[in-house]
Amino acid sequence: MTASVRLPALAALVLVVFAGGALARSAPTRSWGEEKCHRYRQASEDALRRQGREGLSADFLAAHERFIAGGCTGPERICPRSQREIDLSNVLTVRAMNAGMASTFLPWACP
Numbered sequence: 026m027t028a029s030v031r032l033p034a035l036a037a038l039v040l041v042v043f044a045g046g047a048l049a050r051s052a053p054t055r056s057w058g059e060e061k062c063h064r065y066r067q068a069s070e071d072a073l074r075r076q077g078r079e080g081l082s083a084d085f086l087a088a089h090e091r092f093i094a095g096g097c098t099g100p101e102r103i104c105p106r107s108q109r110e111i112d113l114s115n116v117l118t119v120r121a122m123n124a125g126m127a128s129t130f131l132p133w134a135c136p
Contacts, residue, residue, distance in 0.1 A: 066097075068117055076116070080109025082107065088101050101132045104133070104135035
């Protein structure tokens with residue numbers, strides 16, 4: 026490689042390293058609990074957009090919204106009762122597990 030080729034390549038590498046470092050420093054950091062809730066909120070919004078709210082009771086939706094608004098830390102224990110609520114809880118369970126969350130994170134519990 027000639028000096029005329031190496032210099033632009035080196036300059037590009039330096040730019041990438043410094044820009045990457047600046048981006049890493051400027052990115053907000055979340056705790057794992059906050060990150061899990063962020064991922065769960067996104068999954069919930071996506072699932073509701075796709076599935077809709079038909080067949081989901083007002084109590085179910087309100088409890089679920091409280092769980093998310095509270096940082097996904099509980100103490101909400103939500104019991105899906107209708108088939109649509111069960112379907113949504115199943116989708117969110119799979120999405121949570123695929124996102125690296127333990128099943129104990131989820132708010133589903135029936136007496």
